Amino acid sequence: MSVKNLKQKKNGLRNKYKKLRDSFPVEKKKDFDRKLSDNLLKLDEYNNAGVVFAFISKDIEVDTSGLINDALMRGKRVAVPRCNAEDTTISFYYISSYDDLEPGFYGLMEPDTAKCELADDADADIVIVPGLVYDRDGYRLGFGKGYYDRFLEEYEGLTVGVCYSRCIEDKLPRGYYDRPIKIVVTEKYTIRNT
Numbered sequence: 001m002s003v004k005n006l007k008q009k010k011n012g013l014r015n016k017y018k019k020l021r022d023s024f025p026v027e028k029k030k031d032f033d034r035k036l037s038d039n040l041l042k043l044d045e046y047n048n049a050g051v052v053f054a055f056i057s058k059d060i061e062v063d064t065s066g067l068i069n070d071a072l073m074r075g076k077r078v079a080v081p082r083c084n085a086e087d088t089t090i091s092f093y094y095i096s097s098y099d100d101l102e103p104g105f106y107g108l109m110e111p112d113t114a115k116c117e118l119a120d121d122a123d124a125d126i127v128i129v130p131g132l133v134y135d136r137d138g139y140r141l142g143f144g145k146g147y148y149d150r151f152l153e154e155y156e157g158l159t160v161g162v163c164y165s166r167c168i169e170d171k172l173p174r175g176y177y178d179r180p181i182k183i184v185v186t187e188k189y190t191i192r193n194t
Contacts, residue, residue, distance in 0.1 A: 092119040126159075133163065
């Protein structure tokens with residue numbers, strides 16, 4: 001598949017799954033989020049982690065607030081990303097509460113670098129990765145900006161994707177730089193690719 005065709009195919013899937021997610025009734029999405037969070041919190045890999053890299057979710061994404069609150073309550077170190085627009089990379093910073101966040105790029109809440117310590121990627125025991133759609137082999141499509149793709153090129157530790165079961169494909173189109181996620185958690189089941 002040519003690069004142009006691959007990009008078109010991925011963009012078509014992004015549009016399809018954005019519309020699907022937008023169509024979820026609010027109460028149904030809350031139910032999906034609660035069940036998915038429960039499944040994630042049951043993972044041994046999460047329970048044994050001392051340092052959790054997570055993301056601050058937007059409305060269309062799987063709600064990560066339960067995970068972040070649980071991790072902070074248990075005394076785990078939690079780091080969340082800040083976008084570096086000039087090179088489309090992300091850097092993770094430790095937070096101690098949601099008070100450490102400020103509005104950033106793309107309407108995301110991001111760590112305030114004046115309050116937060118920069119985290120070393122090598123310290124992460126587990127990285128929770130967003131995705132608009134995943135496949136059964138752990139490959140993902142994000143929202144198309146490439147921030148997590150660049151991070152995943154270098155990161156070799158444990159990755160856990162979170163996605164609704166309705167947004168799982170059998171096989172996604174893949175490019176040279178795409179990397180599979182090791183565990184994908186949905187509200188109904190967990191897929192392991194380790």
